[in-house]
Amino acid sequence: MWFHTIEYGSNPLSNSHVDVFFYYLRNVSKHNPKCDMKFTSTNSKFQKKMVAMLSKVAQSDNIESEINAKQDIIEIIRGRGISCNTSWCLVDFVFLPTWLPEEKHWLLATLSFDDRAIHIYNTMANDDAELIVKKALLPFCKLLLHYLLLTEFYERSDIDFTSKFYSEKSKTDCFRHSGTYMMSIDKYFVMRKRFPKESFDLDAHRSRIVFSFYSYGMSKQIYAYDSESECVDHVAGHGKALPKRTSPKKRRGGNVMTRKRKAEEVVGK
Numbered sequence: 232m233w234f235h236t237i238e239y240g241s242n243p244l245s246n247s248h249v250d251v252f253f254y255y256l257r258n259v260s261k262h263n264p265k266c267d268m269k270f271t272s273t274n275s276k277f278q279k280k281m282v283a284m285l286s287k288v289a290q291s292d293n294i295e296s297e298i299n300a301k302q303d304i305i306e307i308i309r310g311r312g313i314s315c316n317t318s319w320c321l322v323d324f325v326f327l328p329t330w331l332p333e334e335k336h337w338l339l340a341t342l343s344f345d346d347r348a349i350h351i352y353n354t355m356a357n358d359d360a361e362l363i364v365k366k367a368l369l370p371f372c373k374l375l376l377h378y379l380l381l382t383e384f385y386e387r388s389d390i391d392f393t394s395k396f397y398s399e400k401s402k403t404d405c406f407r408h409s410g411t412y413m414m415s416i417d418k419y420f421v422m423r424k425r426f427p428k429e430s431f432d433l434d435a436h437r438s439r440i441v442f443s444f445y446s447y448g449m450s451k452q453i454y455a456y457d458s459e460s461e462c463v464d465h466v467a468g469h470g471k472a473l474p475k476r477t478s479p480k481k482r483r484g485g486n487v488m489t490r491k492r493k494a495e496e497v498v499g500k
Contacts, residue, residue: 243335246275249328256326257315271317272326273307280304281370294377294403308378319344320383329367331355340368342375342406347396349406372405 236242253272260266280303288297298304303312310318319325327340327349338353349371351364379385380402385392392398 244337246330249337250274253326253328254314257317260317261315268324269317269322270324270326271310271319271322273328274313275328275330277304277307277327278329278367278370281374285370285374288374294374295380298374298377299381305378305381308382318382319379320387327371329371331363331367334363338364338367340371342371344390345396347400347406375406376403 233245233247236244236248253274257272260268260270284298284301284304288294291297306312307316308319310316310321323344325342327342329338329340330336331338334355334357336355338351338355341350341352342348343350349368351368353360353364355363385402390397
């Protein structure tokens with residue numbers, strides 16, 4: 232049923248589908264040499280945390296104090312909290328999967344630090360779409376900049392903080408936003424490929440995603456593959472991944488390191 236939902240679109244994607252996809256994509260960013268884009272993503276729970284926090288700080292005069300008291304969101308921004316994560320201080324883009332409960336619809340919000348904006352990739356078409364999307368993005372637009380103030384983000388040297396996107400606003404002014412093929416377009420984006428708007432074949436893309444998930448999952452089982460990036464250093468800076476020590480025991484199909492390399496090739500496809 233899990234794969235059937237992706238292949239045939241019989242039901243909306245579940246939190247599990249979204250979390251597996253973005254975990255897979257974070258692995259691609261770390262293991263695929265063809266992927267030179269610096270990015271990370273959140274998971275399906277992140278939006279819920281942000282919505283709850285916005286409700287909590289709505290009447291507060293000191294937002295930083297309120298959000299600093301609850302560290303789980305800050306941990307994710309610093310590169311911890313979810314598997315294979317990277318600190319937001321080290322990336323150019325953050326993918327924010329966003330669920331619209333009343334419409335039973337996923338959209339992709341992409342946080343871009345270069346132009347200080349949240350870009351929206353959405354296929355929902357109805358008269359109220361713009362208002363619905365704005366409401367869903369409100370926690371991100373209002374709170375994320377406050378969280379960044381509590382990290383080392385403004386110590387970055389690779390962002391031009393004198394550009395008009397930053398110099399014309401205060402550090403806590405809302406992110407601007409511009410407005411699934413959520414999974415498909417995300418993979419094209421990180422590999423810097425042009426999205427085929429005119430020749431887009433939804434059924435073919437569903438099948439491609441199913442095959443990618445299935446082959447990746449099987450490679451982890453058959454080759455005893457463990458992602459190095461799942462072993463996170465929670466003490467020293469920004470969620471840097473520490474390599475796991477793997478015993479070179481002989482098993483069917485070669486030693487562990489050989490199987491690991493084969494599995495990484497699957498991730499890179």
